[in-house]
Amino acid sequence: MGEVTLEQRTKDAFRRLAISELPALYALARSLVGNDAEDLVQETLLLGYRGFAGLKEVSAGGRWLKRIMLNVFRDELRKRTRTVEELPMNDIEGFSLYRTLVDEDPLPYSDTLHADFLEAFGKDDVREVLMRLPEIYRGVLVLRYIDGFATKEIARVFGVPLGTVLARLHRGRKLFEREMWTYAEETELLVKG
């Protein structure tokens, strides 16, 4: 029986890690870049494979792979948009989805209007809404509220001050709320029920 080399063992360990993390990596990539998710996962895996020997704790491998993905995402973002344009808050600051639902009352027979509104959204609808947001806001929103990254960690990943992350989260939430309402109206989501 041939001896298993260290290189082979490393390769096998990476494959096990990569395959176990595929669903989480793909989900994150889908939220970040939509239809380009598969490419982003492939690039992440390639870079992960090259750097795997340097990973000290394989148990932290999932988080490590996600950080690699975020670095790729950040670099792509920087390549495409030399200067990041923050949206002015003026037009969205006053928007409240909670209040809009009370005022518009789109489900007049509901006793639990807000919960029923959210219930009408499937996973695909949520992804559609997220994809409508500018990438700089979508990125922080996904990392904080879907993947549970701490705001300090997000600031580190994107190489921006913590205050910038908090401001983008604030704008991102407002935009997300407004887009949920617009999406529900445009697609007649509540009528389809």
Added chain:
Amino acid sequence: MTETHDAIPCSEAVRQLWDYLDHAIAPEDQEKVDKHLSFCRKCCGELEFAKELREFLASKGAGEIPSDVKDRLERFVGDL
């Protein structure tokens, strides 16, 4: 002595609700929001909805991987 219990209007309380839930605001601002919520039912509704929306994002934001994509990516890993 520093005043930490100044009243804030609804617009200010609502603006800070998610950061309040994240504990991402200064303790004195946290106190101001607490105080506002103690008497404002409308903002309590906003707070409850912000909580629901956070849970909603966490549960519905993460998608699943289609089987054909999974197969392709597994082959990609195998070829590394």
